[in-house]
Amino acid sequence: MSMLAVSSLAKRYHRGGKPFAAVDDVSFEIGPAETLALAGPSGSGKSTIARLVLRLTEPDAGRIAFEGADFLALSGAALRARRARLQMVFQDPLAAFNPRATVARVLDDPLRIHNIASRAERPRRIAALLERVGLDANLATRAVHEISGGQRQRVAIARAIATQPSLIVLDEAVSALDVSVRGQILELLLDLQRQERIAYLFISHDLGVIRAVAHRVIILDAGRIAESGDARAVIADPQSAIGKALVAATPRLTRNRP
């Protein structure tokens, strides 16, 4: 059973008067508790697919089925209600939060909007969410611009899991983090996946990160799927030209083991 099934998705943009296909005939499925990675150079359509799947941008063609229902048919209040199940974490958590917000407000919004907890109950739920992502509950009173990048990304994850989603889109969610923080955030994501059976659409340009956390990978080139398959198999032996180029370009630590 697939959680998300995308078929023949297409999106065109106009650049300098000329139309170009940002996403062209893309189809894929994600199962429960599965991580599907989208890899590719910049301009390959990774982020556009994320926006289409989240209904932040409307596709020109194609179908999106989410949890067995036609996701593109929803609008208005029905769409907003269904959004609880499909969440997102952005690359830059500072840009992803209202610059005036506190941590508490960032986490209060989803609980309030989806009637998950009463007003009196919400502070306790916020504290629990913060603890779930490995943060001190006292952080709730701080402004989002006062906390560190790693803490901020944990808050972004807490916000994403607040509505108990079945799928989270992670758009370069660890790319801006320091390597030492990155490992911890990836561990947290994997832990949440195991505990809550959350599926991830994991967008990254970094094959090393994809190989570490993804089950399957799709390699995109100019809006089309160049190849796809088991993440480790594809990265170990890419068949497409773009796949080969991506693997060749990934920096390696060539340590001479004694």
Added chain:
Amino acid sequence: MNRLRRFLRTPEAVAGAIILALLVVMALAAPLLFPGDPQAIAGPALLPPFQAWSLPLGTDRLGRDVLAELFHGARTSLAVGLAAAAAALLIGTVVGTLAGFAGGLADEVLMRITDAFQTVPGFLLALAFVSIVGPSLGVVVAAIALSGWTGPARVARAEVLSIRERDYVAGARVIGMHPLEIAFREVLPNALPPVLALSSVIVAAAILTEAALSFLGLGDPNRVTWGGMIAEGRTVLRTAPFLSIVPGVALVLTVLGVYLTGEGVVEGTAVRRSLS
């Protein structure tokens, strides 16, 4: 704290703030210092300034106390100016935010309405409005607001257009927030700073418009206004120029104070922005 300190460091801002503070004190003290009707006759007509202790700025054509009129006029000028500017900013920000955030047809319609208002000279519009509805304080405020909201609307729309593409707006959509809540709770507060930077210009313009309306006899007849005082003095401009000069100077100082304070505030926040 820091902002205040930076504000106080610019001498123009301090001068502006002092002028405004004096005006506010004048407006607040008017009913205490001059408890009676400022339009009542207080002495001989056309008494020049500095002649009598009880009437330091002299009297007008009808023997009314010019100083009392000046103080009560400050009340009207400030009240009308601030109320009209606040109304203009409010209307402008709401229209601009809705147009910028909704886009499409709503944007088209709202902006064409804005165009329509902007193509008619604002003062003419206010003049026509007051002539039709009849002069009273509320009508004058509405008339001035009607002629002044288009500027803030355009600035707010431009700011909203850039803010609505930011990640946090997409994030608010992803968590299922209602579009109106996104527009007014997430986007509008962050679009305000450049709109507020306009506020000193708008307050100053509102005060001048009010004075002009009163000068033409379209102010609230039951209140003393500086514009009305200038109009009064006009008929005896040769023999008693002080009757026009005193309220005129008050008007100039008020507008100057508003501008200087506004500049200081903008500069203070600009420094803060470039640091962060």
Added chain:
Amino acid sequence: MTALLSISDLSVRYRRDGVEVPALKGISLDVLAGERLAIIGESGSGKSTLALAVAGLLARGAKIGGRVDWFLPASAGAKAPLSVLPDISPSRGEIGSSAAGSLLATSKIGEGGDRQLISPLEGEMSGRTEGGATERLLLMPGGNTPRLGGDIGFVFQDPSSSLDPVMPVGKQIAEVARTHLNLSWPQAYAKAATLLERVRLPDPDTALRAYPHQLSGGQKQRVAVAAAIAAGPKLLIADEATSALDTIVQAEIVSLIRRLVSEDGMTMLFISHDIALAATLADRIAVLRHGELVEFGETGQILNAPRHAYTRSLLAAHLGLEAEPLLDRQGASA
């Protein structure tokens, strides 16, 4: 090998909201002539501050202690003989400028009077020195010190903001060549065309007239590299120059930089957060953390026998194409 520049006990502090924040704490290291040195560290490590300090680009409010001494050939940096500058506070360091061929210069370099000892940061500002003196000392007096653009080429992270958006890229490169090599405009443009060819921009003649927004991110960074090397600098500093690019373009820019540095015999300072990327390019690696130099050594030694625990943790955190996936580690522990 001889040193191109010597950094001794360099400290930098910034004022932020009235509080002094240390960015660098007593860094000492020599950059050898002709080497490729990588400075790596995470955010807040001070790696970019170090790059800016070497280039003399620190913000005016920064407080600087210690010194940076340059050993440039007489023909390159200085036009006039240096005069000995007044020594402001000998107890806290010395003024690093001295007359050409002076004892200090020759003894330090050990090669003779054709080189000069130059210090762009002839300061040693500890907190005890107040006010304007700090700022004055940040300025690089013209002619006596390495000139940014002339002797130092600097490539920033984001070419979109380092290039002028309203000037054709050819003119931006030609301007550098004209300023530092005393060329006429036609000569400078010819030089710019050659440079665009050297950085492998497709169709360099058209590119000469292109504006930055007409180029892709990778192409813009190639232009920025061309501008940085236009005057034939001794030292090329790349500050996270590939971080904003995708993996494939990053690899292209790194190989471009590697080729240019070896062709022109430039010394290279490569600032990066990515230890694996730095290792593909550098002869030596300096590891910074919280403004301190925690480890400094040959690339092979850093990778194979790191001495400091922090270096080991950076290496362990690298997710390469050979590492054991986190997915498996999790599965095993579950």
